Amino acid sequence: MTLLRDEDLAAAFDHASRSYDALVAANPGYHTHLxxxxxxxxxPGQGEGLRVLDLGCGTGASTAALRSVLPAADITAVDASAGMLARAAAKPWADGVRFVHAPxxxxxxxxxxxxxxxxFAAYLFRNLTDPDAVLATVRAVLRPGGRLGVHEYSLSGRRADRAVWTLVCRGIVQPAATLLGDGPLYRHLWSSVVHFDPVDRFAARLRDAGFDKVRALSLPGWQTGITHTFVAARPEDLR
Known part of the structure; x- marks a missing residue:
């Protein structure tokens, strides 16, 4: 097992921030899937009048996806890695995007x-020590009826999906990352996915945290059965 502790993981992301965009650009469909x-x-619409939290924004790929789909929304993007956040904030953004350094x-x-x-939280929850506590925080900051979108590696439970994930990580991603000096982070990547909730368990975790309208939707291409969108909502207040 090669999972990194919180402080070591943040430091690993800081170090990897310089090459992170290049590595994800080599992943077919990465930005399209976001x-x-x-x-x-x-x-609704282009996000007019909406406040959106991008939780775990990394170098800004998820922020760019939000900005592309919801160009009129007010976006607050948060990340625990100072290095990743600095890369994100240095990119050209239109008005209405704010970056905050915070776990x-x-x-x-x-x-x-x-x-x-x-x-919106992309590739975040499998890296958290206490995902239930963060889900409680997310529910608290959402308005009643507000939406949660989680884009995450969450295996379907089929052996074939784990085999494909292992092949991609050990045959392509880890060798490239090791050459860049980021081997520990990408060994963590493989382990974090293998040990994270499968699809049904994470959907149940969302319901247990008080969300409703929970759906789990797979993504296409080689990531079918490996990467999913989870959509949920904070229930409306009963009056």
Missing amino acids: RRSVRRMGL AEHLADAHVEGPFDAV
């Missing part, structure tokens, strides 16, 4: 406060 997951949240577990300490109309 945009698809944003659209699956079903937010998902401590949004209030960084003055990231709701209500938000939507929260």
Whole structure:
């Protein structure tokens, strides 16, 4: 097992930030899939009047997906890695995008406060020590009826999906990352997916956290059965 502890993981992301965009660009469909997951949240129009939280924004790929699909939304993008966040903030953005350095577990300490109309989290939850605590925070900052979109590696449970994931990681991703000096992070990547909730378990985790309208939708291409969009909502207040 090669999972990194929180402080080691943040440092690994800091170090990998310089080459992260190049590695993800080599992943077929990476940016297209993020945009698809944003659209699956079903937010109205171009995001006019909406406040959206991008939780775990990394170098800004998820932020760019939100901006592409919802160009009029007000976006707050948060990440625990100072290195990744600096890369994201250095990119050219239109008005309405704010970057905040904070772990998902401590949004209030960084003055990231709701209500938000939507929260989007890409490749975040499998890296969290306590995903249930973060789901509780997400529910608290969402307005009643607000949407949650989670874009995550979550295996379907078929042996073939785990085999494909292992082949891609050990045959392509890990050798390339090792050459760049980021081997530990990408060994963590393989382990974090293998040990994370399968699709049905994460959907149940969302329901247990108080979300409704939970759906799990696979993504196409080689990631079918490996990467999923989870869509959920905070229930409307009963009056």
